[in-house]
Amino acid sequence: MLKINCPVCGKCFFWTDDMPAEGKCSNPDCEWQYDIHNELKKNVTKLQEAVTAKKMQCPFCQEEIAARFTVCRHCGRVILGAKAVKKSYIFVAACLLLIVLSLVFKYGVG
Numbered sequence: 111m112l113k114i115n116c117p118v119c120g121k122c123f124f125w126t127d128d129m130p131a132e133g134k135c136s137n138p139d140c141e142w143q144y145d146i147h148n149e150l151k152k153n154v155t156k157l158q159e160a161v162t163a164k165k166m167q168c169p170f171c172q173e174e175i176a177a178r179f180t181v182c183r184h185c186g187r188v189i190l191g192a193k194a195v196k197k198s199y200i201f202v203a204a205c206l207l208l209i210v211l212s213l214v215f216k217y218g219v220g
């Protein structure tokens with residue numbers, strides 16, 4: 111089954127498998143002829159457009175990214191879902207964590 115939108119009269123109708131591949135618009139006053147192969151092609155194009163639109167974007171440089179959690183290879187920022195942080199922040203956070211851990215070991219154990 112395929113939805114066809116008549117470009118002449120604007121009527122929407124459904125093409126089913128038992129209908130011919132080429133035929134007339136379901137509106138008796140309209141002479142437009144549909145070609146199911148063309149309609150299928152149009153649908154595929156629409157589908158491809160929808161898939162393309164769903165591609166993820168880096169929130170900073172708007173370039174395409176491969177995953178929700180990744181490092182953008184265009185601007186080098188870390189993308190954590192919707193949020194993104196600079197790589198250097200993570201480095202600083204890791205350093206602070208190490209300092210805190212070393213202090214805990216130094217004073218906590220002794």
Ligand SMILES: [Zn+2]
Pocket residue numbers: 116117118119120121135136137140141142
């Ligand atoms: Zn029509």
Ligand SMILES: [Zn+2]
Pocket residue numbers: 168169170171172173182183184185186187
């Ligand atoms: Zn980016």
